[in-house]
Amino acid sequence: MIAEILATGDEIRSGALIDSNSAYIAERLEEIGIPVTRHSCVGDDFETLVSILKEISTRVDICVATGGLGPTADDLSSEAAASAAGETLVVDAKALSDIETFFRLRKREMAASNRKQAMLPRTAETMYNPIGTAPGFSLKIGTCLFFFLPGVPHEMKRMLSHAVLPRISKMPGALKEHCLVRNISTFGLTESATGEKVAELVNDFPDVKIGLRAKFPEIHVKLYLNGQDLPTMQTRLALATEWIFKRLGRHVLSLKGASMQTVVGDLLRERAATLAVAESCTGGRIANWLTDVPGSSDYFLFSGVSYSNLAKTKILGVAPDLLKKYGAVHEETAKAMSEGARLVSGATYAISTTGIAGPTGGSDDKPVGTVCIGLATPEKSEGKRFYFPFGQRSMNKSIFGIAALNMLRKELLGR
Amino acid sequence: MIAEILATGDEIRSGALIDSNSAYIAERLEEIGIPVTRHSCVGDDFETLVSILKEISTRVDICVATGGLGPTADDLSSEAAASAAGETLVVDAKALSDIETFFRLRKREMAASNRKQAMLPRTAETMYNPIGTAPGFSLKIGTCLFFFLPGVPHEMKRMLSHAVLPRISKMPGALKEHCLVRNISTFGLTESATGEKVAELVNDFPDVKIGLRAKFPEIHVKLYLNGQDLPTMQTRLALATEWIFKRLGRHVLSLKGASMQTVVGDLLRERAATLAVAESCTGGRIANWLTDVPGSSDYFLFSGVSYSNLAKTKILGVAPDLLKKYGAVHEETAKAMSEGARLVSGATYAISTTGIAGPTGGSDDKPVGTVCIGLATPEKSEGKRFYFPFGQRSMNKSIFGIAALNMLRKELLGR
Numbered sequence: 004m005i006a007e008i009l010a011t012g013d014e015i016r017s018g019a020l021i022d023s024n025s026a027y028i029a030e031r032l033e034e035i036g037i038p039v040t041r042h043s044c045v046g047d048d049f050e051t052l053v054s055i056l057k058e059i060s061t062r063v064d065i066c067v068a069t070g071g072l073g074p075t076a077d078d079l080s081s082e083a084a085a086s087a088a089g090e091t092l093v094v095d096a097k098a099l100s101d102i103e104t105f106f107r108l109r110k111r112e113m114a115a116s117n118r119k120q121a122m123l124p125r126t127a128e129t130m131y132n133p134i135g136t137a138p139g140f141s142l143k144i145g146t147c148l149f150f151f152l153p154g155v156p157h158e159m160k161r162m163l164s165h166a167v168l169p170r171i172s173k174m175p176g177a178l179k180e181h182c183l184v185r186n187i188s189t190f191g192l193t194e195s196a197t198g199e200k201v202a203e204l205v206n207d208f209p210d211v212k213i214g215l216r217a218k219f220p221e222i223h224v225k226l227y228l229n230g231q232d233l234p235t236m237q238t239r240l241a242l243a244t245e246w247i248f249k250r251l252g253r254h255v256l257s258l259k260g261a262s263m264q265t266v267v268g269d270l271l272r273e274r275a276a277t278l279a280v281a282e283s284c285t286g287g288r289i290a291n292w293l294t295d296v297p298g299s300s301d302y303f304l305f306s307g308v309s310y311s312n313l314a315k316t317k318i319l320g321v322a323p324d325l326l327k328k329y330g331a332v333h334e335e336t337a338k339a340m341s342e343g344a345r346l347v348s349g350a351t352y353a354i355s356t357t358g359i360a361g362p363t364g365g366s367d368d369k370p371v372g373t374v375c376i377g378l379a380t381p382e383k384s385e386g387k388r389f390y391f392p393f394g395q396r397s398m399n400k401s402i403f404g405i406a407a408l409n410m411l412r413k414e415l416l417g418r
Numbered sequence: 419m420i421a422e423i424l425a426t427g428d429e430i431r432s433g434a435l436i437d438s439n440s441a442y443i444a445e446r447l448e449e450i451g452i453p454v455t456r457h458s459c460v461g462d463d464f465e466t467l468v469s470i471l472k473e474i475s476t477r478v479d480i481c482v483a484t485g486g487l488g489p490t491a492d493d494l495s496s497e498a499a500a501s502a503a504g505e506t507l508v509v510d511a512k513a514l515s516d517i518e519t520f521f522r523l524r525k526r527e528m529a530a531s532n533r534k535q536a537m538l539p540r541t542a543e544t545m546y547n548p549i550g551t552a553p554g555f556s557l558k559i560g561t562c563l564f565f566f567l568p569g570v571p572h573e574m575k576r577m578l579s580h581a582v583l584p585r586i587s588k589m590p591g592a593l594k595e596h597c598l599v600r601n602i603s604t605f606g607l608t609e610s611a612t613g614e615k616v617a618e619l620v621n622d623f624p625d626v627k628i629g630l631r632a633k634f635p636e637i638h639v640k641l642y643l644n645g646q647d648l649p650t651m652q653t654r655l656a657l658a659t660e661w662i663f664k665r666l667g668r669h670v671l672s673l674k675g676a677s678m679q680t681v682v683g684d685l686l687r688e689r690a691a692t693l694a695v696a697e698s699c700t701g702g703r704i705a706n707w708l709t710d711v712p713g714s715s716d717y718f719l720f721s722g723v724s725y726s727n728l729a730k731t732k733i734l735g736v737a738p739d740l741l742k743k744y745g746a747v748h749e750e751t752a753k754a755m756s757e758g759a760r761l762v763s764g765a766t767y768a769i770s771t772t773g774i775a776g777p778t779g780g781s782d783d784k785p786v787g788t789v790c791i792g793l794a795t796p797e798k799s800e801g802k803r804f805y806f807p808f809g810q811r812s813m814n815k816s817i818f819g820i821a822a823l824n825m826l827r828k829e830l831l832g833r
Contacts, residue, residue: 016454018444019601019631019640021436025459029433039431040466042459044440051455075613075630109807114614136610155632157810195551198490199529215490216434217570225434280723286709287702290723294701297777297811299725305733306723308695308705314720314763318733348729362712392524395572396712 004174006032006065008042009055011080012154015070016046024069024152024159031163035172036182036229037065047071052083060087060145065171067163070154072137074116080151081140085124088144092122095129098138105136130166134158139166148174181233183240185226186260188218189251190409197222200250204243211243219398220405223260224251253418263408264292264299270415271302271352278411279350280306281319281340283331283357284374285404292404305348319343332357334375334386341377342384352414353379354407360399374403378410419589421447421480423457424470426495427569430485431461439484439567439574446578450587451597451644452480462486467498475502475560480586482578485569487552489531495566496555500539503559507537510544513553520551545581549573554581563589596648598655600641601675603633604666605824612637615665619658626658634813635820638675639666668833678823679707685830686717686767693826694765695721696734696755698746699773699789700819707819720763734758747772749790749801756792757799767829768794769822775814789818793825 008028014020022044029039040063045051052071059066071080085092099121106113120137123129127140130150135158141150150167152159189197194217201224204213210230216223226243230236248255256266271278280289290306293299307318312331315321320343321336329335337355345353358374365371372393377386387410391402423443429435437459444454455478460466467486474481486495500507514536521528535552538544542555545565550573556565565582567574604612609632616639619628625645631638641658645651663670671681686693695704705721708714722733727746730736735758736751744750752770760768773789780786787808792801802825806817 010457013629014631014640015441016444016457017448017629017640017642018441018446018454019629019638020633021438021441022457023436026430026433026436029431031433033432039433040460041470042425042431042437042457044457045455055456073613074610075617114610116614117610157813195489195529195532198488199531202490212428214429214432214434216429218435223434225429225432227432282702282705286714286718287697287705287721287723288709290697290702291706291815294703294723294725294815295812299701303701304724304726305729306702306721307733308702308709308721308723309719309763310709310715311719311763318720318722318762347733348724348726397710398572400706400709 004037004064006037006039006067007059007063008039009059009066009068010042010044010070010154011047011052011068012070013046013077015044024154024156027156027160028067028069028163031168032067032171033182034184035168037171047077047079049079049083052079053086056083056087056144056149060147060149063147066147066149067152067167068149069152069159072120072139072151072153074114074120074136078119081123084127084142084144084149084151088124088126088142090124090126093125095121095123095138098123098129098131101131101138102136130162132158132162134161141170181230181236183228183236185240185244185258187224187226187244187247187251187258188256188260188262189222189224189254190220190256190263190405191254192222192251194222197224197251201247204246207246208239208243210239220402221256221263262292263405263412265296267408267412267415268293268296268299268302270412274415276351277302277304279304279344279348279353281344281353281355281377282306282308283310283315283340283355284360285356285400285407286310286360288400289354289356289404289407304350305344307344307347315340319347332359332369332373332375334388336386337375337377338379338384338386339377341379341386345379351381352411353377354411356403356407358403360403361394361396372399374406376403376407376410378414380414419452419479421452421454421482422474422478423454424474424481424483425457425459425569426462426467426483426485428461428492430459439569439571442571442575443482443484443578446583447482447586448597449599450583452586462492462494464494464498467494468501471498471502471559471564475562475564478562481562481564482567482582483564484567484574487535487554487566487568489529489535489551493534496538499542499557499559499564499566503539503541503557505539505541508540510536510538510553513538513544513546516546516553517551545577547573547577549576556585596645596651598643598651600655600659600673602639602641602659602662602666602673603671603675603677604637604639604669605635605671605678605820606669607637607666609637612639612666616662619661622661623654623658625654635817636671636678677707678820678827680711682823682827682830683708683711683714683717685827689766689830691766692717692719692764694719694759694763694768696759696768696770696792697721697723698725698730698755698771699775700771700815700822701725701775703815704769704771704819704822719765720759722759722762730755734762747774747784747788747790749803751801752790752792753794753799753801754792756794756801760794766796767826768792769826771818771822773814773818775818776809776811787814789821791818791822791825793829795829
């Protein structure tokens with residue numbers, strides 16, 4: 004049993020919107036052992052939609068389609084699906100009452116256009132949507148079972164896990180194969196260098212498929228294993244994971260694919276330690292990453308985000324003489340910033356960044372991409388200079404930020 | 419002349435990586451008047467690649483493909499393209515010497531696998547890559563001209579604008595049509611409500627196509643106009659833009675599609691004013707947004723990111739009694755935080771956020787999604803409470819942050 008994914012909508016076709024739904028759906032389908040062979044995207048054009056639905060129905064057993072279920076005139080999924088299946092549209096009374104309830108509960112008026120969302124192909128099975136107005140539906144077109152889901156990501160995700168995946172798992176022919184996936188997050192090597200280091204895995208583990216994912220600035224190594232004998236597969240995957248860990252060593256962040264901020268957060272929590280940050284060139288990105296992790300209030304105390312020298316001296320207590328002597332971008336300044344952040348917040352550890360993210364502000368001496376990172380611990384403090392040749396402001400903010408977290412990670416691991 | 423886009427790679431097919439390249443390419447092609455009819459994605463499988471290349475070659479005149487040009491064994495674009503065109507692979511001496519130079523300049527050793535990247539189909543025209551190791555190439559398969567670009571976004575973007583788009587613009591049949599695009603960013607209405615307000619544009623402007631793009635928490639309204647008479651088109655588009663501006667009024671952030679942080683930054687710069695932020699529940703997201711804008715050091719002075727009461731009292735000078743009386747999430751606390759951030763930094767304006775982003779920490783009285791926002795100006799300070807029913811931590815951080823920036827925007831505009 005194989006599947007395809009279809010994203011519809013002019014905003015995706017024209018590039019106004021990046022399609023993140025298809026990747027999410029592919030990952031969930033592969034996890035339950037359904038290989039995804041192709042993704043497609045077309046715009047809101049009735050004839051095109053009907054034609055691609057028919058085309059897909061001849062290639063695969065399952066298709067998950069997103070978008071086109073909204074209330075506006077260019078939302079055509081329901082009509083196109085009915086046409087491809089040779090059916091008429093009828094009102095789904097339960098879907099209509101759900102939409103009415105949705106608006107009543109939120110004390111908002113229901114627009115006349117929302118009524119259209121309850122018009123579904125005659126033999127469709129409705130999937131109700133407790134968190135949005137668009138119901139989804141499944142429909143057989145030829146021998147292929149299509150699932151039509153809303154394009155709004157959190158509505159799509161809920162419907163996928165509550166209605167679509169359970170239904171697929173129960174289909175005859177499904178789940179004869181298990182698929183195990185292991186995601187190993189790494190930092191510090193380029194994608195090519197990582198690829199070469201792990202290329203020989205195939206010699207010892209011809210049954211394990213390997214994939215690299217550049218999730219800048221992290222590189223994730225994914226191991227995939229398909230088969231029928233689950234216990235053996237689990238043993239093989241554990242051995243392959245160990246093989247990778249030996250090869251990549253200190254570059255491995257997590258054998259469970261956790262991000263740098265999650266790994267650092269867990270290390271701090273294990274030690275009952277707390278963290279403060281002083282951010283100049285990263286501009287709040289480190290704090291934003293750290294606080295994206297639920298429960299980060301256990302260890303994250305404070306970040307002082309400041310471009311100006313005034314804030315560096317007044318809030319972090321960096322000596323004006325030191326700033327004058329070394330300038331804003333310097334190891335000694337970074338060191339003093341981390342000391343200041345640690346003192347003012349009472350945190351166990353503090354890290355700091357000061358550098359040149361670009362596009363302007365670089366010099367021959369300190370080109371764009373230069374960053375000084377400070378680390379203060381209960382025992383010592385230090386400042387280090389790095390240069391990253393990426394050139395783009397947003398990439399620089401990310402690489403500066405992850406380098407600072409990595410300096411703390413190494414300290415916590417005693418490396 | 420119409421185009422398709424092809425993304426290749428198991429990491430995209432399996433959903434490990436979200437494909438942002440296709441959207442970027444679609445947008446650039448449509449801007450030079452080349453309609454994009456379909457995007458597809460397949461994995462690193464030789465037969466599948468050859469087959470989809472042949473399929474696309476029968477449907478369109480131009481195809482831009484990304485991925486599969488790397489040094490590893492699963493990088494198959496060159497081989498598959500040669501096979502689909504019925505050609506052999508040959509070494510491109512200039513490409514090889516470029517790759518060697520790339521490594522020499524960076525003082526890194528060139529891996530043997532990188533040599534493979536210089537093997538290209540015999541009639542291919544090479545597009546050199548000054549910022550990465552993978553050269554791109556163009557190749558005719560049947561009547562369709564394919565452009566094969568690296569999958570790494572910044573390498574792809576550079577090659578697209580330096581080599582691909584200029585080449586397409588010079589092709590016979592190209593650019594007979596102009597395409598004008600206008601992106602209007604808005605905030606404060608749902609996508610449905612925005613859609614209904616602008617639906618009647620078609621009555622007055624049947625020649626203008628309209629699309630909505632939910633770029634959470636902003637909604638962007640895009641106007642597209644195709645035609646041959648550029649001056650008339652420009653007038654029509656200006657009139658349509660005015661029509662939208664009248665309909666959406668105060669919800670319009672920018673008639674040039676600028677983000678909230680850019681709009682607020684420009685308003686501050688025009689007034690020679692500066693800004694400080696005190697972030698509790700937004701955890702640095704506001705500072706990170708503000709500092710993503712190049713030149714933000716003109717107006718952004720400081721953000722104090724703090725979950726703990728200690729930091730609120732010690733760094734922002736919020737009175738402990740006030741915190742004790744009202745609690746951390748309260749209008750009065752938000753107000754005091756903004757006053758403190760303004761005082762400590764010397765900024766003209768300050769905004770603050772304190773709330774419950776979730777997933778835990780909510781109560782009946784203050785459920786997840788509750789936020790109090792403070793605003794301090796030279797004349798006054800105030801605190802307001804909002805509730806946003808999104809439920810997800812990351813969405814809450816974003817909506818809290820943009821609501822705070824919007825409160826400042828309204829103040830700056832005197833609304």
